[in-house]
Amino acid sequence: MTEAKGADLGLPDLTGPAGLPYRPCAGVVLANPQGLVFAGRRIDNPGHAWQMPQGGIDAGETPRQAALRELVEETGVRADLVTVEAETPDWVTYDLPPELLGRVWKGRFGGQAQKWFLMRFHGQDSDIRIDTDHPEFDRWQWMSAADLAHGIVPFKRAVYAQVIGAFCDRLA
Template sequence: MTELLGPSGLPYRPCAGVVLINPAGLVFAGRRIDNPGPAWQMPQGGIDPGETPRDAALRELVEETGVTTELVDVVAETPDWVTYDLPPELLGKVWKGRYGGQKQKWFAMRFLGPDEAVRIATAHPEFDRWQWMRAADVVESIVPFKRDVYARVLGEFRKILA
């Protein structure tokens, strides 16, 4: 099987993401610590060798939000991989220059716990703030080069969010 390459000629980094939905139908978003401007995103991260996308999504959820697996119900996943390409100014600077973007599997998860169970002050924090947002606001709050991916993913899960 050949590796999927982006327009840069570099492969896509395998990644898993979580659309964490509270009982009111709002989506978790965290404000990234490492971005110079305000950039909010949903939990996501790389898939380790030998790890399934679902297992990676659950691991990333715990690592980035402190929300444990017994506090979520996985209700859906994107049927296909979703890709995005890094903008030219980031090529060669992130992921040690090995990837030109990401291919992502996304999972919709219902949050079953209290807000106090969200603890972003983790061992390796990625967020300095978090909040529940309407799906459209999450799309508007992400860095511009990821907006199409977020719109597509949240569109895939629109029935769950309704």
């Protein structure tokens, strides 16, 4: 699938590090009824970084559609098992650190511009399946939002603080 262009999504014309554009992305704060948040431990990070489901927005997708697709692709959780409760009012951006510039996303982007969605999970833990066709996580657990913010890679901590702040009134 071709990735969406920021202008097609109403993304402001922002430039990231090295003059590269931001990659349009959608993210999911999947919360259980107790207000704890899904956290997956990334397979590709030797530091055992935790993160929430997220990924690029494909051409022709809305951010919400991309978030629901990424949720299924990364956790196995179907759309009928969640209720979308809220979304961040603005795009949240982060810059790649210098050591990752030119190495990820084929060197085309300097960071990401993300639209985040709070989704309430109504299923059972057994409905979560990280053993997907293209797994991104080797382990998952429910965490408090504060613990997750400390477990993310350092260059994404400000993003997680902003996202969690946007939804804090609905989380534990």
